Amino acid sequence: LLSEFARTMITDFPIVAILEHLVKRIVDVLPITSAGVTLLSAGSAPHYVAASDESALRFERVQTDLAHGPCLSSFMTGEAVAIPDLRDDDRFPLFAPLAVEAGLVAVFTFPLRHGSGCLGALDLYRQTPGPLDPREMTTAQTLADVAAAYLLNAQSREDARVAARQLYHTTLHDPLTGLPNRLLLAERLEQAERRARRSRACTAVLFVDIDEFKLVNDTHGHHAGDALLIAVAHRLSSVVRSSDTLARFSGDEFVFLCEDLRTVADAEVVARRIGRALTEPFIVAGNDFLVSASVGIAVAGPDDEVSDQLIVNADLAMYQIKRKGGAGHQLIDLHEAQQSSADVQLRAELRMAFANDELEVAYQPIVRLIDREPVGAEALLRWTHPTRGQIPAITMIRMAEQTGLIADIGLWVLERACLARADWMTHRARASLEIAVNVSVRQLLDTSFPAQVQQVLGRTRMDPTALVLEVTESILIENYGRCASVLDSLKLLGVRLALDDFGTGYSSLSYLDRLPIDILKIDRGFVSNISATAASRMIAASIRTLAHDLGLTVVAEGVETELQHDAVASLGCEYAQGYFYARPMSTGAISAYFRKDDGAFAGAHHPALQGVATVC
Ligand code: C2E
Ligand code: MG
């Protein structure tokens, strides 16, 4: 029997198996009817009970229920108890009558000792009276001791297993919500990949981001934010089937991994369930919160690969729905996603190009309509990408706005433009030239912008009245409240302000008298129609009348043909700009252009010039 125990050391025997083995085999080696064992610890219910048969099990239970009996005594004293005949023994008055009635006559109990403590007791039962001889008593105690040693061993193995399980749980779960974390999600995704190959079903990832969650943290504090996340996690859990995984991805982002879907529509059903689960307001820390989420969906069909790209795509889809205002779901639009990943690269390249001084400024002349004389130029940003060629200015500006680079680029363009204008003016005999520089609304939202402009004006010794800052109409109107004071400060510097692309914002006329602007630039879209339809002509005429009534100067943009030139001239616009007069050109070319114009004035009688070389 000892050697059988020894073998359990090397196999991974669980505690119950050791106990059951002990009680069954001890009946074979000692003169007893049955055996039982109970593991106890002070102050708590018995951990484990094992018995060689039903009657022994009953005797074990009776003693622990009564908290009295030879078994308990051995456990408490650490000594063996021998009762050769229960009928003549008065030590256990509660246990003995019950045991005798059930046919028990002799009981021998042995403590399961370890060090100074005790794990429980081994109990031997017999239906006939008489003692165990000393050798048998020693054998029983030895087996009890050995069993105790193995139990301790198994116990520490079990403890290690529990600790490992706990560790596994904490490394794979989010401590706040208890949901699986990214690591476990990645593991589940790998399993899903293997399963999908066999099942040929659809696998979907739904990327959930709580709308405006930052506001909760900002206005109610992180405690409320955390409590809300726990509540949200709880509701989201109600949406998942047991085979799905819901993970907390980060902050206010949750990810669902759903397997075994039949079609893409099934994924959308889950998305709608998510929306519904969040409809009821959340009551957290005494406040009501109305929560909505943006859910991005990516689905791998039977022939698609299941990989972490699904998460990337679902995340992109989440941003796509966010851009549309959030509070809904959207299936990944791969075309748009490709575009935005290309954008990420281009944004990084733009930053590098700016740092490496690879950007340039082109200048497009602005002419006076009555005599087509150039009066100045507009500065336009240029970037020739090494592989993609010319990047449209609008694209660059949008990216610079997204990355915050616009502030630096904008000031750089301003400085370059002021220096270029200083160069044109050095040898100029004719009237002063003005320079127009475009300003992004992001720059106008920065209250330090006027001071920065003032510094550039100082550094470049620029005459502020020769500088026109152009702001796009629609964007200015939308943000007017927030940049009004910056516009006023700019006016105080002496610079002039132009409303660019006028006519694209539609709702703008009523605002005109409130804005501190001097110049209205009629958008190319209007100009291109002017010679074509009577209606466009009438609209353009009324814009011109309104502008003049308000004391504004009008510049027509994008004049490409003689007809358009005639139309805007007869309308009474003062200035124009467009390919018909000159295209945007490099610093060197515009400098030559103005010098030639000046020369024409100084010597010959030619009117203004066309077709100056380098076009940008
Ligand atoms: P914008 O300020 O309205 O500039 C005029 C745009 O119309 C320029 O495009 C110019 O090349 C183009 N253009 C001029 N004449 C004609 C014409 O006859 N026909 C046609 N089809 N187009 C003409 P570009 O350079 O691509 O700039 C586009 C926009 O990008 C600008 O519109 C401006 O809003 C913005 N932008 C350019 N440079 C800067 C800059 O340095 N800072 C800021 N914030 N925005 C800039
Ligand atoms: Mg402009």
Ligand code: MG
């Ligand atoms: Mg414009």
